[in-house]
Amino acid sequence: MRASITDVAGRAGVSTATVSRALRGLPHVSEATRERVLRAAEELSYSVSPHAAGLASGRTGTVGVVLPFVNRWFYGQVLAGIDAVLRAHDLDLLLHNLGDARVHRRFFTRMPLRRRVDGLIVLNLPLSAPETEALASMGVPVTVLGSRIPGFGGVCIDNRAGAATAVRHLINLGHRRIGMITGAPDDPRGFATPIARREAYRATLTEAGIVPDSELEARGHAGIEEGAAAMARLLSLPDPPTAVFAESDQMAFGALRTLRRMGLRAPADVSVIGFDDHETSELLDLTTIGQPVARQGELLARQIIGALAGRGEEPGHTVVPTRLVIRGTTGPVRTARPSSRRPPEALTPP
Amino acid sequence: MRASITDVAGRAGVSTATVSRALRGLPHVSEATRERVLRAAEELSYSVSPHAAGLASGRTGTVGVVLPFVNRWFYGQVLAGIDAVLRAHDLDLLLHNLGDARVHRRFFTRMPLRRRVDGLIVLNLPLSAPETEALASMGVPVTVLGSRIPGFGGVCIDNRAGAATAVRHLINLGHRRIGMITGAPDDPRGFATPIARREAYRATLTEAGIVPDSELEARGHAGIEEGAAAMARLLSLPDPPTAVFAESDQMAFGALRTLRRMGLRAPADVSVIGFDDHETSELLDLTTIGQPVARQGELLARQIIGALAGRGEEPGHTVVPTRLVIRGTTGPVRTARPSSRRPPEALTPP
DNA sequence: TTGTAGGCGTTATCAG
DNA sequence: CTGATAACGCCTACAA
Numbered sequence: 001m002r003a004s005i006t007d008v009a010g011r012a013g014v015s016t017a018t019v020s021r022a023l024r025g026l027p028h029v030s031e032a033t034r035e036r037v038l039r040a041a042e043e044l045s046y047s048v049s050p051h052a053a054g055l056a057s058g059r060t061g062t063v064g065v066v067l068p069f070v071n072r073w074f075y076g077q078v079l080a081g082i083d084a085v086l087r088a089h090d091l092d093l094l095l096h097n098l099g100d101a102r103v104h105r106r107f108f109t110r111m112p113l114r115r116r117v118d119g120l121i122v123l124n125l126p127l128s129a130p131e132t133e134a135l136a137s138m139g140v141p142v143t144v145l146g147s148r149i150p151g152f153g154g155v156c157i158d159n160r161a162g163a164a165t166a167v168r169h170l171i172n173l174g175h176r177r178i179g180m181i182t183g184a185p186d187d188p189r190g191f192a193t194p195i196a197r198r199e200a201y202r203a204t205l206t207e208a209g210i211v212p213d214s215e216l217e218a219r220g221h222a223g224i225e226e227g228a229a230a231m232a233r234l235l236s237l238p239d240p241p242t243a244v245f246a247e248s249d250q251m252a253f254g255a256l257r258t259l260r261r262m263g264l265r266a267p268a269d270v271s272v273i274g275f276d277d278h279e280t281s282e283l284l285d286l287t288t289i290g291q292p293v294a295r296q297g298e299l300l301a302r303q304i305i306g307a308l309a310g311r312g313e314e315p316g317h318t319v320v321p322t323r324l325v326i327r328g329t330t331g332p333v334r335t336a337r338p339s340s341r342r343p344p345e346a347l348t349p350p
Numbered sequence: 351m352r353a354s355i356t357d358v359a360g361r362a363g364v365s366t367a368t369v370s371r372a373l374r375g376l377p378h379v380s381e382a383t384r385e386r387v388l389r390a391a392e393e394l395s396y397s398v399s400p401h402a403a404g405l406a407s408g409r410t411g412t413v414g415v416v417l418p419f420v421n422r423w424f425y426g427q428v429l430a431g432i433d434a435v436l437r438a439h440d441l442d443l444l445l446h447n448l449g450d451a452r453v454h455r456r457f458f459t460r461m462p463l464r465r466r467v468d469g470l471i472v473l474n475l476p477l478s479a480p481e482t483e484a485l486a487s488m489g490v491p492v493t494v495l496g497s498r499i500p501g502f503g504g505v506c507i508d509n510r511a512g513a514a515t516a517v518r519h520l521i522n523l524g525h526r527r528i529g530m531i532t533g534a535p536d537d538p539r540g541f542a543t544p545i546a547r548r549e550a551y552r553a554t555l556t557e558a559g560i561v562p563d564s565e566l567e568a569r570g571h572a573g574i575e576e577g578a579a580a581m582a583r584l585l586s587l588p589d590p591p592t593a594v595f596a597e598s599d600q601m602a603f604g605a606l607r608t609l610r611r612m613g614l615r616a617p618a619d620v621s622v623i624g625f626d627d628h629e630t631s632e633l634l635d636l637t638t639i640g641q642p643v644a645r646q647g648e649l650l651a652r653q654i655i656g657a658l659a660g661r662g663e664e665p666g667h668t669v670v671p672t673r674l675v676i677r678g679t680t681g682p683v684r685t686a687r688p689s690s691r692r693p694p695e696a697l698t699p700p
Numbered sequence: 701t702t703g704t705a706g707g708c709g710t711t712a713t714c715a716g
Numbered sequence: 717c718t719g720a721t722a723a724c725g726c727c728t729a730c731a732a
Contacts, residue, residue, distance in 0.1 A: 004708090016711095051710090057712085
């Protein structure tokens, strides 16, 4: 059987209360006693039972992370950031992947993390009012990535600003016919990011005196394949765009693949800009809007830790900056503007 | 205050024991009683305290996952596989990232997961004898990815076979001067994968009557940058390789980047083959050795679940197959074999 | 089928 | 500075 606090107490010749204090580094324990306790614990290779400790103290030493995907670059980076900070504070990380909408619903009806965590980090999940309410009812600090919710801490980027910068970059290069490859702004769950980026796209065009053309918005779910298909659709238009803003780098990758397969090149034939600065983007020389991903994870974890230690102040909200990363897939619009019926030779590689 | 089992018992007019049984779906509870209990619990929005339950039962309902990186494609995929299976069995997933060697050491001296988990999944970590011992002493089923350890369950691919296939593919294409970009076979921790792949590389060359040339082994730590640097070194040799086997797709990406920057092309100038079938590999048209990554995660989780339910049989070990994925970066060796001093025109793009 | 009661291993509150 | 001791919330023989 595993040694318990009573065993340690016996061996050290003190009470269990003293063992508890000594082991947790609390004050009011003489150095000599502490020494003795530590040695006894060592000799018995004692370790506290998290359950017993949790039951008695009400704390769990665990932070929950809820996210929609574990197998995407973005979330891996965020997770790494969170993990680093949590680890430094000796907090465990309980991962809860919400995959599809069914699991998502189930999570909010059953609240499986209730009483399991001291704090909760929610990554990029759209939260309905009752869902927000449910989280709040857990009675632990909550911090969310990607949206601003009263009562919760938060970290996000300014999607509108980032998308606007992307589109403006294209406009500055002389493009007027600018398409967008958009993720799933129509997903019933209502993810905020696709919506914000698309709206900024439209608004920026309008500001520049360009009338948004809904034909130039190609939709698909996030993913390389979907990005590729979307680009194919854009290119098949009678008057295709000369530049394309993809909602994410992943979708931009697909777009680039389509271009290459059709014998076209970026930016010679079509300029392409993405969003995220994915690790592969540099490799593909993709112009994009960069955001500090792991950093956001760190900030989220820090907020939770602050709230845990904190004096119940209203949780803060941090907006982290994005930046335009100019690489090789965007360039000036062709000076010889193609007619609406693009000459066939433009479709073959130079 | 949160409702406890006593409250539910009171409201349902039964004892706490009955509540416990009813809620866990145990037999020997009349349908009527169960109904009543369920309703009472619902009305009080009761949820069991995992701590109290754990303390009393000794079970945690949690499986620990220990891994060296969270922010790499490979581990994200594995994690997704694990998560799917665990979730289906209502088990929580406690993530423990071991990052650098310091954290790694600390983990094994303090055993922070002791008593926190019902089972443990270890991903690709090299385990010394005492470390293995320490894990075994946790008294829960352990399953490891990437190595075979007596007493533990395991899942792995045949790295030697995979690497041999890669090298043989190059040999079949007529290459004789074949380089390898290798990860960190010299890491003091002794990761198994790099070692196995490098040894298979050498052995396969030897079998084909080619004498391995240590000059053709370029080392670096895993990563795109390192792969790029390694390729640069290979190309600067007086007699550079005509084909290169990269330990991982990531490193192969770096290699491709170097080629492109130097105005060379694969496979026209140098053939490149990787290992993993990373999601980006298709995009880059990289020939590679594919392995079912998420699948391995599922298998690991299933092993743990089997052990949890199991009758203490010796845990099994599963080897999953790899396969050669031929894409566009490998091709026949140039028939006009370049002299050891490669003509400068070959260095400019066609 | 249901109830009783002891115990799980700590923490925290009081005294001393 | 240290020691009793009452929670903490649930599970599980055992008894009824």
